[in-house]
Amino acid sequence: xxxxxxxxxxxxxxxxxxxxxxxxxxxxxxxxxxxxxxxxxxxxxxxxxxxxxxxxxxxxxxxxxxxxxxxxxxxxxxxxxxxxxxxxxxxxxxxxxxxxxxxxxxxxxxxxxxxxxxxxxxxxxxxxxxxxxxxxxxxxxxxxxxxxxxxxxxxxxxxxxxxxxxxxxxxxxxxxxxxxxxxxxxxxxxxxxxxxxxxxxxxxxxxxxxxxxxxxxxxxxxxxxxxxxxxxxxxxxxxxxxxxxxxxxxxxxxxxxxxxxxxxxxxxxxxxxxxxxxxxxxxxxxxxxxxxxxxxxxxxxxxxxxxxxxxxxxxxxx
DNA sequence: ATGGTTTTTACTGCGTC
DNA sequence: GACGCGGTAAAAACCAT
Numbered sequence: 001x002x003x004x005x006x007x008x009x010x011x012x013x014x015x016x017x018x019x020x021x022x023x024x025x026x027x028x029x030x031x032x033x034x035x036x037x038x039x040x041x042x043x044x045x046x047x048x049x050x051x052x053x054x055x056x057x058x059x060x061x062x063x064x065x066x067x068x069x070x071x072x073x074x075x076x077x078x079x080x081x082x083x084x085x086x087x088x089x090x091x092x093x094x095x096x097x098x099x100x101x102x103x104x105x106x107x108x109x110x111x112x113x114x115x116x117x118x119x120x121x122x123x124x125x126x127x128x129x130x131x132x133x134x135x136x137x138x139x140x141x142x143x144x145x146x147x148x149x150x151x152x153x154x155x156x157x158x159x160x161x162x163x164x165x166x167x168x169x170x171x172x173x174x175x176x177x178x179x180x181x182x183x184x185x186x187x188x189x190x191x192x193x194x195x196x197x198x199x200x201x202x203x204x205x206x207x208x209x210x211x212x213x214x215x216x217x218x219x220x221x222x223x224x225x226x227x228x229x230x231x232x233x234x235x236x237x238x239x240x241x242x243x244x245x246x247x248x249x250x251x252x253x254x255x256x257x258x259x260x261x262x263x264x265x266x267x268x269x270x271x272x273x274x275x276x277x278x279x280x281x282x283x284x285x286x287x288x289x290x291x292x293x294x295x296x297x298x299x300x301x302x303x304x305x306x307x308x309x310x311x312x313x314x315x316x317x318x
Numbered sequence: 319a320t321g322g323t324t325t326t327t328a329c330t331g332c333g334t335c
Numbered sequence: 336g337a338c339g340c341g342g343t344a345a346a347a348a349c350c351a352t
Contacts, residue, residue: 293325299324
């Protein structure tokens with residue numbers, strides 16, 4: 001997907017289940033939570049502010065995102081054999097479904113009711129997996145993250161870790177862990193907000209799952225990922241991204257990054273780059289998008305500038 | 319629980335447009 | 336005067352032990 005990073009100039013309803021340009025099918029990009037159209041190749045991404053106002057659209061989204069004939073998936077209680085099948089008789093592109101397919105769907109529906117969850121355990125599993133899918137959607141996460149989250153939850157359920165734990169808590173924790181494992185940059189804060197939980201509780205559940213299920217160390221998100229994400233969310237000129245990534249690479253492995261919140265560091269790189277490139281985004285805005293304070297941005301900037309000399313190579317402008 | 323580190327909060331001062 | 340920027344002290348949050 002490298003080099004394909006377009007940004008949504010209109011900033012409106014580009015994120016959906018079908019391509020805003022040609023109506024083609026969108027597939028997720030594991031890197032950034034973007035979606036790419038299989039038909040025309042254009043890239044869309046989630047609206048910058050995942051504020052509460054698009055809760056309303058989540059339900060519609062959910063209804064629209066019916067998966068017909070998709071491959072088996074771990075994020076459904078029965079691996080996807082019992083898809084919730086809409087009654088509209090239309091597929092995800094809005095085309096009507098041909099009779100053969102319709103028959104297949106009917107068969108699936110029949111089998112679905114037969115194999116329906118009978119034990120309470122399985123019912124519980126189904127509920128949580130649905131929650132996971134829902135949370136992933138409201139965070140605009142690619143499918144593979146949902147799958148990973150589902151897998152993590154299955155394991156923790158099997159290990160009885162999830163026993164008598166809050167459903168949203170476990171959901172948020174597994175989704176957050178899945179993000180980290182898949183290298184998708186979503187902060188704990190973002191996950192907590194989407195799950196309507198406070199950060200502290202999600203962190204507690206996260207630790208629990210990490211300790212009991214994952215056991216291995218899951219490295220934090222690289223600064224680069226945050227930079228790309230910031231650029232995408234704030235619809236900043238890609239030139240700035242290039243600059244920020246370059247700076248980030250040059251200064252990697254330096255002491256300045258150890259123990260610091262990657263989001264703050266990324267914000268500092270983006271800010272500095274915006275100045276260097278001549279696009280100049282106020283600290284205030286960068287900080288806001290990175291969900292850190294201006295103070296943090298400033299502190300990171302100072303450390304970067306204290307430790308490195310930035311020599312700008314001016315191109316002859318004619 | 320604790321102590322060290324980082325981030326946030328709240329406030330102030332400076333220069334510029 | 337409003338705005339962007341830089342700084343500071345103290346509180347709060349975080350994290351490893």
